[in-house]
Amino acid sequence: MAAPERRGGELRRGAPGLLTRVRGYFRLHAQNLLGSLGRLARQPLASLLTVAVIGIAMALPAGLDVLVNNARALSAGWASAVDFSVYLEPGQPLARAETLAAEARGQADIVAVEVISAEEALAQLSRFTGMQAALEALDDNPLPHTLVVRPRPGLSAEAVSRLADGFESLEGIDLVQLDTAWVERFLAIVDIARRASGITLLLLGFAVVVIVGNTIRLDIENRRSEIEVMKLIGGSDGFIRRPFLYGGLWYGVIGGLLAVVFNASALLALAGPVQRLAGLYNADFALQGPGLTGLGVLVGGGALLGWLGAWVATSRHLRDIEPT
Amino acid sequence: MIRFEAVGKRYPGGGEALATLDLDIAAGEFVFLTGPSGAGKSTLLKLVALIERPSRGQVIVNGQNTRKVARRRIPQFRRGLGMVFQDHKLLADRSVFENVALPLLIAGYAERDINRRVRAALDLVGLADKAPRLPLTLSTGEQQRVGIARAVVSKPPLLIADEPTGNLDPALSLEIMRLFERFNELGVTLLIATHDIDLVTQLGHRRVELVSGQLVGDTGLGHGRA
Numbered sequence: 001m002a003a004p005e006r007r008g009g010e011l012r013r014g015a016p017g018l019l020t021r022v023r024g025y026f027r028l029h030a031q032n033l034l035g036s037l038g039r040l041a042r043q044p045l046a047s048l049l050t051v052a053v054i055g056i057a058m059a060l061p062a063g064l065d066v067l068v069n070n071a072r073a074l075s076a077g078w079a080s081a082v083d084f085s086v087y088l089e090p091g092q093p094l095a096r097a098e099t100l101a102a103e104a105r106g107q108a109d110i111v112a113v114e115v116i117s118a119e120e121a122l123a124q125l126s127r128f129t130g131m132q133a134a135l136e137a138l139d140d141n142p143l144p145h146t147l148v149v150r151p152r153p154g155l156s157a158e159a160v161s162r163l164a165d166g167f168e169s170l171e172g173i174d175l176v177q178l179d180t181a182w183v184e185r186f187l188a189i190v191d192i193a194r195r196a197s198g199i200t201l202l203l204l205g206f207a208v209v210v211i212v213g214n215t216i217r218l219d220i221e222n223r224r225s226e227i228e229v230m231k232l233i234g235g236s237d238g239f240i241r242r243p244f245l246y247g248g249l250w251y252g253v254i255g256g257l258l259a260v261v262f263n264a265s266a267l268l269a270l271a272g273p274v275q276r277l278a279g280l281y282n283a284d285f286a287l288q289g290p291g292l293t294g295l296g297v298l299v300g301g302g303a304l305l306g307w308l309g310a311w312v313a314t315s316r317h318l319r320d321i322e323p324t
Numbered sequence: 325m326i327r328f329e330a331v332g333k334r335y336p337g338g339g340e341a342l343a344t345l346d347l348d349i350a351a352g353e354f355v356f357l358t359g360p361s362g363a364g365k366s367t368l369l370k371l372v373a374l375i376e377r378p379s380r381g382q383v384i385v386n387g388q389n390t391r392k393v394a395r396r397r398i399p400q401f402r403r404g405l406g407m408v409f410q411d412h413k414l415l416a417d418r419s420v421f422e423n424v425a426l427p428l429l430i431a432g433y434a435e436r437d438i439n440r441r442v443r444a445a446l447d448l449v450g451l452a453d454k455a456p457r458l459p460l461t462l463s464t465g466e467q468q469r470v471g472i473a474r475a476v477v478s479k480p481p482l483l484i485a486d487e488p489t490g491n492l493d494p495a496l497s498l499e500i501m502r503l504f505e506r507f508n509e510l511g512v513t514l515l516i517a518t519h520d521i522d523l524v525t526q527l528g529h530r531r532v533e534l535v536s537g538q539l540v541g542d543t544g545l546g547h548g549r550a
Contacts (some may be wrong), residue, residue, distance in 0.1 A: 023435060027435065236430070
């Protein structure tokens with residue numbers, strides 16, 4: 001090895017060039033990536049427990065998010081399914097109702113308009129309520145002509161509400177009755193759930209950082225002598241830190257994958273009952289999973305949080321270990 | 325190669341480990357550092373390796389004043405010297421090959437260079453056939469030779485050793501010292517702390533003696549050079 005060319009030679013003689021070092025740098029990263037995975041595999045039970053806790057912590061907010069999104073999708077269908085009634089002022093002629101109906105049918109957001117004349121309405125009322133005798137005692141018909149408007153399906157609750165307001169301002173209209181209050185209430189509840197899922201996400205995201213950080217801290221403690229040796233033979237902080245960072249990354253990625261598995265299982269378990277419930281309402285509704293995006297967010301988010309936890313732990317603890 | 329100028333070292337809460345020490349070791353020298361336990365031998369080596377910093381005075385290693393080496397430059401500084409320890413300090417979960425390759429990996433050598441250099445270093449210490457073994461499956465003497473191979477694999481101009489033969493019998497100790505002499509012949513400067521006076525006398529290199537942090541004897545610059 002020590003060839004004669006080295007006699008009295010300078011310190012860095014034979015040191016690798018820039019290109020070699022850059023290539024070596026990437027090779028080191030690749031080795032660390034696989035090496036830290038191997039290290040996890042050598043302590044399967046401990047690693048599994050850590051990863052399971054991370055998976056659960058990530059599955060909770062992600063699952064809540066899926067439920068909230070499904071509830072929103074469901075309520076969006078309800079809001080647009082609501083017909084509304086437009087009552088003309090008493091004394092307005094039926095012709096006015098027909099004109100308004102014809103105009104309304106021309107609007108893009110309206111699919112159907114039914115005109116119910118005062119006479120028809122009275123007939124229906126007497127037929128359904130059994131108040132025939134009472135109604136017949138009246139001198140004249142107290143009911144106005146009515147339009148029943150069906151908005152285009154898929155229209156948002158706000159758009160339907162705006163559509164109804166449009167009728168209210170028209171000449172000869174007494175009242176527009178839009179029964180979406182309960183849908184709005186439901187949406188408000190969904191919004192609270194959405195906010196709650198956001199808060200859960202923040203808290204449990206923080207928990208993942210703490211879990212990984214603590215695991216890496218223990219790992220650093222266990223490998224104290226190894227770290228000392230590395231420092232003695234000239235290992236830079238970055239070199240020593242890298243395997244721990246990749247360790248954190250793996251914890252996060254595998255935890256994220258586990259969260260995907262947890263959520264998929266939960267969805268599978270819920271799909272049957274939801275289908276049955278939807279069937280009872282004659283509704284065509286099925287639970288929507290988080291999809292590929294959701295999977296990407298969980299795994300990517302896990303990687304980020306794991307890396308962050310390891311970064312915090314190594315920043316705090318690696319510096320304290322110095323050879324003596 | 326190494327120069328101590330009026331160096332003092334006091335540990336916090338402890339006594340004076342080194343008192344006003346002047347020492348000059350030229351490139352290519354082979355120097356033994358002797359003295360009883362607690363004389364300051366290890367402290368002196370730690371000052372050279374920047375494991376400790378002097379309380380007073382200057383330590384100049386390979387032309388670099390250690391005072392001027394910032395904390396984050398210490399790894400780079402340490403790559404310029406090889407270190408051998410009494411307890412080897414090998415990584416138990418890595419093979420002999422991987423242990424010796426570590427300094428090269430840290431410095432970013434290409435894979436084929438690493439292979440070539442590690443083989444050569446193991447060849448030199450007579451352990452070429454032990455490359456795939458784990459350190460703990462080797463004898464103490466063999467483990468120490470792995471430690472030496474790791475110290476020289478990146479061809480540092482300076483090698484320091486703290487009681488490298490402390491755990492070895494006389495025959496193995498001599499074998500290790502002969503190995504150090506071969507490196508010296510190749511131009512490496514050596515500074516070896518030991519309490520094995522018989523061996524030191526037998527080999528006859530320059531000898532620097534410390535007692536209670538004071539330099540009490542120095543057989544002189546260039547004494548006994550090969």
